[in-house]
Amino acid sequence: MNAIKIHTKQGDYLICQPGSGLISTEQDILDVLAFGYGMEQNRLIIHKTELHPDFFNLKTGLLGSIFLKLSNYHVKTAFIIELDKIESERFHELIYEHKRSREIRFFEDLASAEQWLFQD
Secondary structure, three states, rough: OOEEEEEOOOOOEEOOOOOOOOOOOOOHHHHHHHHHHHHOOOOEEEEHHHHHHHOOOHHOHHHHHHEEEEEEEOEEEEEEEHHHHHOOHHHHHHHHOOOOOOOOOEEEEEEEEHHHOOOO
């Protein structure tokens, strides 16, 4: 899994490079966080295409492991997901619960995700 640093007028953040590999284990997200730590970045965007299908099946525990690591390391993270393509009602409940989260949120487009990343 590769991440790249993006520079904007508002500040910098990391984005998981599309096509660089799925985040399918706890170690994968730790690798991304270690890379971000080395670049002094605590903002991250992850596209749906970089998430293993187990992420969307809450029974697997992958989402919980990823959320725990992101929270423990205080990484403000935006997930970009086409919400209408998610069939799981439980996953939609989780998205709703995170609508006011200061650390983890779900968006449908990059512009909205970037705007949120730099809100205080």
